[in-house]
Amino acid sequence: MTVPFDDWVADNYERLWPELFVPSAIDDVVDVLEALAAGRPALELGIGTGRIAVPLALRGVEVHGIELSPPMARRVLEQPEGERIAVTIGDLAHVSAGSSFGLVYVVRNTITNLTTQDAQVAAFANAAAHLEAGGVLVVENYVPELRRLPPDENVHVFAATPTHVGYEEYDVAAQIAVSHHTWVIDGQVRSLASTHRFVWPAELDLMARMAGLALRERWADWTGTAFTSESRSHVSVWEKTA
Structure with a gap:
């Protein structure tokens, strides 16, 4: 969970x-x-x-x-x-x-x-x-965005703005994706990572x-x-x- x-x-x-x-x-x-x-x-x-x-x-x-x-x-x-x-x-x-x-x-x-x-x-x-x-x-x-992964790569970028960068890191064998987020909020950098089963x-x-x-x-x-x-x-x- x-x-x-x-x-x-x-x-x-x-x-x-x-x-x-x-x-x-x-x-x-x-x-x-x-x-x-x-x-x-x-x-x-x-x-x-x-x-x-x-x-x-x-x-x-x-x-x-x-x-x-x-x-x-x-x-x-x-x-x-x-x-x-x-x-x-x-x-x-x-x-x-x-x-x-x-x-x-x-x-x-x-x-x-x-x-x-x-x-x-x-x-x-x-x-x-x-x-x-x-x-x-x-x-x-x-x-699942697996078709958008280049050969031998396991990372897919889904957001890239001046205030937010987000990417998923896939473990295809385990059917797990870890979503990574980094934001700039009120001049501060905050990060969040969450694990998901795609x-x-x-x-x-x-x-x-x-x-x-x-x-x-x-x-x-x-x-x-x-x-x-x-x-x-x-x-x-x-x-x-x-």
């Missing part, structure tokens, strides 16, 4: 990843999730600071969350209407929110924070245990099947773009069979 984000990351989250807070990066996600919830309660696994959960709650959806990091969960409560969201502190692979839901969702590559296959399988089982019959699980994840859509489909879920839809993004062999991310929807 990745070490949970600390107070500094929680307090600076919007500054560290500003691209996640542009309107389209929120509204498109919330539009899809609201439609899939269809008036039923929703559960976010890895709710973070409430970037998606709070706008979804403002649409009238009853939202609950599970979050490993207390500082990140604190940020949920600090936001307008955040007090409407019940957050359970703990590991998304094993902790129960104590209710059943029509929608469970995991956004922004959070499934890769679980660094073993067993933990990812457990997360799918936990999600399925929270779903009512006919409910859906939605996972947003990136497609996973292909087909492997996630098998985990879902083991949990009693059937693939219903898969897109390349939240606007419904067709998923192809060239897609660099996917949004997958699995349904719990009766």
